[in-house]
Amino acid sequence: MSNDAPGFFGSYGGRFVPPQLETPLAEVAEAYEEAIKDPAFMAEYEALLTDYVGRPSPLFKAQRLTDELGGATIYLKREDLNHTGAHKINHCLGEALLAKRMGKKKLLAETGAGQHGVALATAAALVGLECEIHMGAIDIAKQHPNVVRMQLLGAKVVSVESGGACLKDAVDSAFGVFAADYHDTFFAIGSVVGPHPYPIMVRDFQSIVGREAREQILAKEGRLPDVLIACVGGGSNAMGLFNAFLDDADVKIYGVEPAGRDLGVVGEHAATMTLGSDGMLHGMKTIVLQDEQGEPTAVHSIASGLDYPGVGPQHAHLKETGRVEYVHASDAETLEAFQLLCRTEGIIPALESSHALAHAMRIAPGMGSDEIIVVNLSGRGDKDIDYVAERLAELDS
Ligand SMILES: *Cc1c(COP(=O)(O)O)cnc(C)c1O
Numbered sequence: 001m002s003n004d005a006p007g008f009f010g011s012y013g014g015r016f017v018p019p020q021l022e023t024p025l026a027e028v029a030e031a032y033e034e035a036i037k038d039p040a041f042m043a044e045y046e047a048l049l050t051d052y053v054g055r056p057s058p059l060f061k062a063q064r065l066t067d068e069l070g071g072a073t074i075y076l077k078r079e080d081l082n083h084t085g086a087h088k089i090n091h092c093l094g095e096a097l098l099a100k101r102m103g104k105k106k107l108l109a110e111t112g113a114g115q116h117g118v119a120l121a122t123a124a125a126l127v128g129l130e131c132e133i134h135m136g137a138i139d140i141a142k143q144h145p146n147v148v149r150m151q152l153l154g155a156k157v158v159s160v161e162s163g164g165a166c167l168k169d170a171v172d173s174a175f176g177v178f179a180a181d182y183h184d185t186f187f188a189i190g191s192v193v194g195p196h197p198y199p200i201m202v203r204d205f206q207s208i209v210g211r212e213a214r215e216q217i218l219a220k221e222g223r224l225p226d227v228l229i230a231c232v233g234g235g236s237n238a239m240g241l242f243n244a245f246l247d248d249a250d251v252k253i254y255g256v257e258p259a260g261r262d263l264g265v266v267g268e269h270a271a272t273m274t275l276g277s278d279g280m281l282h283g284m285k286t287i288v289l290q291d292e293q294g295e296p297t298a299v300h301s302i303a304s305g306l307d308y309p310g311v312g313p314q315h316a317h318l319k320e321t322g323r324v325e326y327v328h329a330s331d332a333e334t335l336e337a338f339q340l341l342c343r344t345e346g347i348i349p350a351l352e353s354s355h356a357l358a359h360a361m362r363i364a365p366g367m368g369s370d371e372i373i374v375v376n377l378s379g380r381g382d383k384d385i386d387y388v389a390e391r392l393a394e395l396d397s
Pocket of ligand 1: 086087088115116190191192231232233234235236237238305306350352353378379380
């Protein structure tokens with residue numbers, strides 16, 4: 001396949017799926033292309049972003065954090081203030097509206113810790129579609145509150161007992177249902193990953209984040225930021241912020257992935273960009289943490305939204321071209337950053353977003369006070385407080 005084939009970013013991306021999924025995914029791509037050219041569709045989407053999600057999200061100057069670190073001025077893009085508390089609702093609403101436009105009855109997805117499942121169940125309730133979420137049995141036991149949320153929102157949560165009963169098995173299970181029943185269902189992927197058109201479609205629905213941030217920083221400072229920072233799991237909040245700045249060569253861009261407990265031990269981190277290699281995962285060619293047989297390895301992060309052994313193909317390409325620099329933050333650095341933001345700004349950040357903050361803490365002191373960093377605060381941390389309290393108690397004892 002050539003590099004300018006649809007859905008490729010350089011040599012990454014594409015659509016590598018079993019033959020029975022080729023047609024349904026081509027239909028999604030075609031419907032998406034039509035929808036984004038339809039002013040009525042975009043107007044409905046944008047009205048919901050305003051009135052339902054609460055956009056635009058503020059770009060907040062974190063003055064006490066800036067003073068504490070003593071260098072560059074730090075701004076936070078407050079995706080944590082969206083309805084449902086994170087950026088995921090931006091693309092879930094887009095996918096739900098597209099499914100409805102295509103005449104589908106049901107939204108279908110996998111979820112790991114449940115964040116994507118909750119955002120999608122929310123969008124399904126709003127738009128008036130059924131919702132079926134596949135979740136590993138082990139994750140169901142660990143993430144009880146999110147299971148309850150999805151059920152309250154009217155979703156059916158399917159417990160996946162096969163394999164390791166985790167995210168990877170939930171993906172396989174949901175794909176199986178989609179292949180059998182694609183006439184009535186829409187597969188709604190939770191990040192800029194998977195086969196074409198999902199990496200492009202999810203990026204486009206998230207790109208509102210960067211467009212707003214660009215306008216907001218120009219209004220406040222009269223110029224573009226020097227640095228952008230976002231955490232990278234699959235990479236949707238990062239692509240959402242980065243997309244509007246990719247052509248601005250003077251804006252330095254960092255993606256931060258989880259170094260977990262130990263970068264030297266397989267299964268103790270999820271540093272895909274740092275330690276992965278080219279491979280195939282979930283219908284795309286990308287960078288993958290894999291063993292010698294090409295099977296994805298076990299991963300760990302203190303932030304469950306980041307423990308994915310792959311990354312969106314556009315990120316793999318942005319690494320290859322050098323436009324974005326990918327760095328990592330450990331669980332310990334992330335906990336430090338989490339606490340610092342709580343105490344300096346009265347904001348409890350998601351552990352995922354705290355990875356991006358950790359990198360800001362690292363570089364801000366070495367930058368000039370006339371320089372500007374924008375950090376994407378992808379979500380709020382209320383979901384993480386019990387876990388953080390346990391970890392801090394462990395560190396104390
Ligand atoms: C899911 C999640 C992430 C990771 O997903 P991306 O696709 O990499 O953005 C990051 N932050 C929060 C708050 C999340 O819920």
